[in-house]
Amino acid sequence: MGMRVLFARSKLLVIGLAILLFLVLVALFQPLINKLLIGDIDPITMGSFDSYLDPSPQHWLGTDRWGRDWMAQLVLGLRYSLVIGALAGSVATLIGVIFGFIAGYKGGMVDSTLRTFTDMILVIPSWPILVTLAAYIRGLSIPTMALLLALFSWPWGMRAIRSQVLSLRSQPYVDLAKVSNLRDLEIIFTELVPNLLPYLGVSLASATVGAILAETGLELIGLGPGGDIITLGLMINFSLGWGALALGKVELVFPPVLCLILIFVSLNMINMGLEEAFNPRLKRVTGG
């Protein structure tokens, strides 16, 4: 299916992708944007400006307690949050796909064992475990963090892929491939994978949302990666810690919140849009 057909089928997908593309471009061009905003100053150097300046043409969102331009930090935070989310989301999707494939394709005992295991992971409140691990391993590096986040966000993707493989497996063309003595891997890659691509997209989007959400939660109770890594969650944590709500400094608290909401909403729109486009029966269901 061509991209154009796909877009024509779902308005949601178009809007979601547009928002996400915008955010990714901002994150990609962060160094350039930083230069435009505050010149050659590092956004996390303390005391670059006066503290708690109100928003102005020079400082769109004002400055924070430590005299740093909040807008420049917002762009940097967006970059880190997206990197962590994308990394964790990809790893989670990979794990989910592997388990989902094996369960759906092999069926029988393998399937029910893997499914029970997945259901157990689903009922474990993942966020408390993450917090505990983060509390013992202080100062997580970004890859470690992403890996930990991924360990808990794969089950949803696994379920989607599994049920899809299960229904694809009984399609006549797969039977034909089996009869004609193709090897399992060959069947998987030539017959199944192309049909699963939209579900990979769905799985990637939801795992990324889960990871960014969990990372934000860690930051909110002060257990983020630390060091010089500014994420959107850390910015919220900082501003609340400074009592920004009581000071009435909304411009410190809510921009990172809005950024995160934009990420979540756009990814979810992509999610629903993909389902809408590939499952035309659902058209009108999501109301796009």
Next chain:
Amino acid sequence: MKKRAILAYILKRILLYIFTIWGAFTIAFLFFHMVPGDPIAAYVRSMQQRGRTISGGENLGQEYRKMMGLDGPLYVQYLHYLENVVLRFNLGPSFIGFPTPAEKHIFLALPWTIGLLGIATLIAWILGFALGGLVGWKRDSPTSSLLTNLSLVISQIPPYFIALALLFIFAYTLLWLPRRGAFDAAIPKGFTWAFIKSVIRYGTLPALSLVIFALFGWVISTRSIVVSILGEDYLVYAKAKGLTGGKILRAYVLRNAMLPQVTGLALSLGFVLNGALLVEILFNYPGLGSLFRDAIGMLDYNTVQGIMLMSIVAVLTATLLIDLLLPLVDPRVAREGKT
């Protein structure tokens, strides 16, 4: 025959319930104990960092390890823990308020969380199901599509963020509602009207943020189920039979939409709990969330592990109850003896 099928179904569900609790907890236990580094050493270190000197730290660590059941190889620790929990319901001493046993802290916090979560989840589900049913039923009206698009956005906003906005508006700007806590400390605790009123007042904002988030999620999922039911053959038949709109909505549409949504309720509980913990922390609500924050701050192993176990049991018990109630909503489940 029918009775036996129902009994078999119940028995099967209960066995699966016990097995899943055991499995989920074992996975959680292994995660905890695979953490590189030594929790006791980390605790002693963090105490020293706070400027408290601990004399004979090494011996003390050894004693602590024994007391917390953290000595010996992993499988011994595991069996030891299981034995203590299952046979004596003993979660071990806590660090916060040492040597009060961890289960005492948890039992003090649990009612607040269950109350807050239970009420919020129930309100959200009922309102969301009703609203979603209506939005799906009238799917072609402009109000309906506006509500749908609104729900698409709001259902993606984590409850913590909703709480931040509510907190800013109602507690910091308008000064209508309190900012933190669960009751007015000036009023003596007890089943008096004054105390209950203060509990409701303090609980409004945390509950509202959980309700708003969950409600719009239910609107979306109920709507999509209702819309897909509207396309079914039996509905065309019902219309052809000349049934009125209201009768069709109640007897065919909502009845059939109820089942997947009740199951969805069970599945959502774990996720709801994750979000609720953060909201509790934000409002300093004295439930599991705040206990968890305190326990993490002190690296209190037993309490954290106890909270994990508690939430696993809570989520699974709710799931079990819903599964057992399902046959009442849908006789097909009981007849087949499986979900």
